[in-house]
Amino acid sequence: MLKGKQSWVFSNRPVIAASAAVGGPFEARGRLASDFDILHDDLWMGKDSYEKAHTLILEEAIETAIQKAEITKEDINFMLAGDLVNQITPSSFAARSLGIPYFGLFGACSTSMEGLALASFLINNQGANKVVTGASSHNAAIEKQFRYPTEYGSQKPPTAQWTVTGGGAAVLIDDKDKTGKLVTTSATIGRVIDMGISDPFNMGAAMAPAAADTIIAHFKDLQLDPSYYDLIITGDLAKIGSPIALELLHQEGLQIDSAKFKDCGLMVYKEDQQVQAGGSGAGCSAAVLYGHLLNEMKKGTYQRILLVATGALLSPLSFQQKESIPCIAHAVSIEVHP
Amino acid sequence: MAKQKSPEQKRYEKIEQKHEAKRPVLKNCIKAFFVGGSICLVGQAVMYFYMYFFHFTEQTAGNPTVATMIFFAMLLTGFGVYDKIGQFAGAGSAVPITGFGNSVISAAIEHRTEGFVLGVGGNMFKLAGSVILFGVFSAFVVALIKTLLHMWGVI
Numbered sequence: 104m105l106k107g108k109q110s111w112v113f114s115n116r117p118v119i120a121a122s123a124a125v126g127g128p129f130e131a132r133g134r135l136a137s138d139f140d141i142l143h144d145d146l147w148m149g150k151d152s153y154e155k156a157h158t159l160i161l162e163e164a165i166e167t168a169i170q171k172a173e174i175t176k177e178d179i180n181f182m183l184a185g186d187l188v189n190q191i192t193p194s195s196f197a198a199r200s201l202g203i204p205y206f207g208l209f210g211a212c213s214t215s216m217e218g219l220a221l222a223s224f225l226i227n228n229q230g231a232n233k234v235v236t237g238a239s240s241h242n243a244a245i246e247k248q249f250r251y252p253t254e255y256g257s258q259k260p261p262t263a264q265w266t267v268t269g270g271g272a273a274v275l276i277d278d279k280d281k282t283g284k285l286v287t288t289s290a291t292i293g294r295v296i297d298m299g300i301s302d303p304f305n306m307g308a309a310m311a312p313a314a315a316d317t318i319i320a321h322f323k324d325l326q327l328d329p330s331y332y333d334l335i336i337t338g339d340l341a342k343i344g345s346p347i348a349l350e351l352l353h354q355e356g357l358q359i360d361s362a363k364f365k366d367c368g369l370m371v372y373k374e375d376q377q378v379q380a381g382g383s384g385a386g387c388s389a390a391v392l393y394g395h396l397l398n399e400m401k402k403g404t405y406q407r408i409l410l411v412a413t414g415a416l417l418s419p420l421s422f423q424q425k426e427s428i429p430c431i432a433h434a435v436s437i438e439v440h441p
Numbered sequence: 442m443a444k445q446k447s448p449e450q451k452r453y454e455k456i457e458q459k460h461e462a463k464r465p466v467l468k469n470c471i472k473a474f475f476v477g478g479s480i481c482l483v484g485q486a487v488m489y490f491y492m493y494f495f496h497f498t499e500q501t502a503g504n505p506t507v508a509t510m511i512f513f514a515m516l517l518t519g520f521g522v523y524d525k526i527g528q529f530a531g532a533g534s535a536v537p538i539t540g541f542g543n544s545v546i547s548a549a550i551e552h553r554t555e556g557f558v559l560g561v562g563g564n565m566f567k568l569a570g571s572v573i574l575f576g577v578f579s580a581f582v583v584a585l586i587k588t589l590l591h592m593w594g595v596i
Contacts, residue, residue: 152554252551254518255568256527256534256543261462299450300457308457347460377528380462
């Protein structure tokens, strides 16, 4: 159901039957290693290109989530997924091997929540019984496309972020028995916001205004107070973008407690890992949410969270043509059903 | 031409500047200086090696020296070490001939998955192409100027 200008309330409360997170070698040495279902030792993952390994990440995330939900892929009505690679080939090739009717999505690093919002809408409005949604990224495949060859000796500035090699997926179902289960309750779809940042090594600062815009719209549309949520977590604003977003929110009168305002990009790696400002990538928010955060919710650490995935909608070409970086953020709320 | 910022964007720029981690320029310059200098020192040693152990003169030793330095860059790039040096040294490892070697070699390694012709061949000079183009063109211009000045008896 539409609420306010750009939000949906899911009164039928789609149930997250299961979720899974897959990661690479760097993530295996990171802070959330124990919350990953599958961790790979190297970037090739037994495949003969980084792009093929990227496809494997999403396949594994989806297959593991389906397995954990104790259903088969034939039971799934739709698959909603995306990534950062040109023409989203890793997601499309994963859809090929999974054989599930497929919506390919592009929201850059906000794809995970774009997918969860649409998947929730489908289940809530009887458009599907079982849906799987996910997002993924692969550091080497994406560096190759957006920046430089992985072995090139360029110096990354302190504002740069590290693309996560990983992905996550969740199976959403229409389940009458919801007691104690994780459900999606609302979503806010973001607008494209461009505050003139044009440095692709400063994505956090480019995306912060979009995150703030969507969060403000969410609380306005749903007429809620930020204290409703135990945690508001952004996708990949990291060290630079997260404090900027918090300042923008405070300026708009949303008194969000900084202890309850976290970021997936800041959670995934340890201090000694050379990631400059923090993690990023379509797989960042997906791997952290569909692994660590949902695990924490099952343990009872959080009852209600708002996940705001943020994406930078640039291309290598747009940067060369002196364009600034337009960004978008999508928010989905997940609660433990009483 | 960079776009003009709107008033809203200019206001945001102020907020962003407060939080942006600034590049440590002085520290980077010092690191670049020492690493770049060390690479040149190695290059000089290689040049002397060719001059005293083989029959190269100061003029002709340049060729095998450059080839050897690029060979070292190839080993360091292939072993995954050059990018770590690059993160530390910045221009110090990018500017010397080893940096040029690294740009070509890293691109060649990266695009092996797309085959030799379109992949490796088509992408190898993605980064180094400008160096070659502008290097050759500026050499041409300078040579032309020198020739004209010589013809007119100025030099």
